[in-house]
Ligand SMILES: O=P(O)(O)OC[C@H]1O[C@H](OP(=O)(O)OP(=O)(O)O)[C@H](O)[C@@H]1O
Ligand code: HPA
């Protein structure tokens with residue numbers, strides 16, 4: 001698996017220290033509240049698990065599975081809901097936890113959906129952002145790292161369902177997805 005990586009972009013240590021910072025900021029933001037923290041599966045599962053350990057206010061968790069990439073390195077533009085939330089978001093302060101914002105299509109769709117379901121507030125935290133690839137005007141409220149325009153894997157992010165378990169973020173050798 002490591003042999004398929006051309007370059008490590010962000011190390012495990014850098015990721016863990018950034019998540020502690022984000023957790024501290026979110027703990028201040030949600031002081032006195034009981035946010036509903038939504039993990040956008042599958043990619044955000046590792047970030048969500050690490051992030052909530054650094055948030056000190058009481059919170060509830062829910063999970064939603066969406067997919068727009070399939071086995072491709074480009075968004076299909078169609079956001080498929082594979083698993084919906086268990087809880088109602090009506091009147092709730094919702095924190096969406098994403099691993100990466102690329103075209104922005106996934107999040108635009110989700111934010112719209114949660115607002116239509118009458119969430120009291122919707123805030124987005126993403127660990128990674130690739131602003132160069134945006135197809136719609138969208139910015140997260142909290143961002144961990146800004147990435148160059150390259151397809152990356154690791155720390156939850158996959159290529160054709162592989163590499164999610166790498167503890168760092170790396171760029172895949174081009175021959176892996178062009179062959
Ligand atoms: O800004 P966008 O261009 O919409 O891309 C970002 C989304 O794409 C990836 O999910 P994917 O569809 O690959 O599903 P996965 O999390 O199950 O891998 C990623 O985890 C984000 O949810
Ligand atoms: O760079 C990426 N890697 C993996 N999944 C993704 N989904 C959007 N962008 C990416």
Ligand SMILES: [Mg+2]
Pocket residue numbers: 043069070157158159
């Ligand atoms: Mg994916």
